[in-house]
Amino acid sequence: MQDILFYIFAALTLFFGFLVVVNPFSRNPVTSAMFLVLTIASLAGLFVLLNAFFLAAVQILVYAGAVMVLFLFVIMLMDIKEEERRRFKKFGVAMGLTAVAGLFGIVAKTIAESGVGAGLKPAFEGDTKTLGTALFSSGQFLLPFEIVSILLLVAMVGVILLSKKDLK
Amino acid sequence: MNVGLEHYLLVSAALFSLGLLGVIMRRNLLVIYMSLELMLNAANLALVAFSRFNNNLDGQVMVFFIITVAAAEVSVGLALIVALYRKRASAHVEDLTTMKL
Numbered sequence: 001m002q003d004i005l006f007y008i009f010a011a012l013t014l015f016f017g018f019l020v021v022v023n024p025f026s027r028n029p030v031t032s033a034m035f036l037v038l039t040i041a042s043l044a045g046l047f048v049l050l051n052a053f054f055l056a057a058v059q060i061l062v063y064a065g066a067v068m069v070l071f072l073f074v075i076m077l078m079d080i081k082e083e084e085r086r087r088f089k090k091f092g093v094a095m096g097l098t099a100v101a102g103l104f105g106i107v108a109k110t111i112a113e114s115g116v117g118a119g120l121k122p123a124f125e126g127d128t129k130t131l132g133t134a135l136f137s138s139g140q141f142l143l144p145f146e147i148v149s150i151l152l153l154v155a156m157v158g159v160i161l162l163s164k165k166d167l168k
Numbered sequence: 169m170n171v172g173l174e175h176y177l178l179v180s181a182a183l184f185s186l187g188l189l190g191v192i193m194r195r196n197l198l199v200i201y202m203s204l205e206l207m208l209n210a211a212n213l214a215l216v217a218f219s220r221f222n223n224n225l226d227g228q229v230m231v232f233f234i235i236t237v238a239a240a241e242v243s244v245g246l247a248l249i250v251a252l253y254r255k256r257a258s259a260h261v262e263d264l265t266t267m268k269l
Contacts, residue, residue, distance in 0.1 A: 006171045010179045017183050017206055021190035021199075029198050036202050043209055050176070050220040052228055055212075055235075062235055067205070067242050074246045075198060078259050088193065096192035104185040108178060117173025120221040126228050134225050141229055148236050155240035162247035165254075 006049055012042040029075050033068060040064045054128040176217035183210035197249050197259040201242075208238055 016039040020032045040063045047056035135141050183206060190203025212231045219227025253259050 003171045006175065010175070013179065014182055014186070017186045020206060021186050021194065021203055029196060029202075032199050032202055036205065039206065040209065043213060046176070046179070046213060047216055050216050052216045052220070052231075055216060055228060055231055058232070058235055059212075062239055063205075063209075067239060070242060070246055071198065071202065074250055077250060078198070078253055079257075088195075093193055096189055099192065100185045100189045103188065104181060107181040107185075111174050111177045111181065116177065117221060120173055123221070123223045126219060126225060130225060131228055131232070134229055135232070144233060148233055151237065152240050155244050159243045159247040162244070162251050 002049060006046070009042050009045040009049065013039055013046065016042060029078075029080055030072070033071050033075060036071075037064050037068050040068075051126050053126075054131050173217055173221040177214055180210045180214040180217070183207075183213065195260050195262055197252075197261060197264075200261070201245060201249070205238070205242070208234065 016035045019035040020039060023031055023035070025031075040059060044056040044059040044064075047053075047059060135145055187203045187205075187207035187210060190206065191200050194200055194203065212234055215227040215231050215234075217227075219225065219231075249259060252264065256263060258264065
């Protein structure tokens with residue numbers, strides 16, 4: 001059952017991811033953003049299959065919720081008709097496809113031949129309680145957690161400054 | 169056939185390649201940015217898979233921090249794109265080549 005679900009979610013993730021990058025029917029950034037939401041939702045499904053329930057929830061909340069709303073707001077500020085008028089450059093597309101296919105070939109061959117997962121069983125029960133204990137109680141990740149909160153504050157101040165009309 | 173670590177890593181690699189293809193091919197700054205998010209998520213998937221199969225929590229904690237930092241990064245990047253768009257009235261990389269000779 002889990003294996004079938006893995007194949008379904010993996011296929012959905014790659015299919016939607018493909019539609020984000022090269023949608024044959026529409027070059028509209030809004031369509032790309034919508035398919036990115038679907039990609040992230042199917043990735044959250046894969047996270048659930050890997051027993052990372054908290055991360056799946058955070059993925060949906062932060063990415064599909066907050067980040068994508070931000071993206072859509074910015075898209076609405078811009079002229080999206082402009083994108084549809086432009087054509088791809090044939091040379092650029094050919095070069096990009098070659099480079100990416102080469103990279104994927106190398107990585108896939110390495111994964112297949114290294115035997116990285118040989119003998120490893122899916123053993124880890126990464127439920128929310130374990131993650132919370134590791135983050136807050138053990139003291140191992142407490143300092144990075146606080147630093148990240150300061151980073152968020154800095155990002156917030158920076159964004160407000162950057163989006164002011166008259167930057168003085 | 170049982171789904172193992174290799175399967176997850178292959179999906180992750182394929183997703184990363186798709187994101188890279190988007191960065192190379194697309195000419196709109198916003199779509200390039202979305203492709204970058206795709207690549208980041210591919211790395212997250214690999215980390216969570218490693219965490220599950222190696223019986224170690226550190227991968228999941230790392231992904232937790234990556235998601236937080238990615239949220240901050242997206243907000244700053246989009247603010248930069250908006251500021252650029254105000255100056256140039258274009259979000260196309262072909263129009264933003266001021267340093268080119």
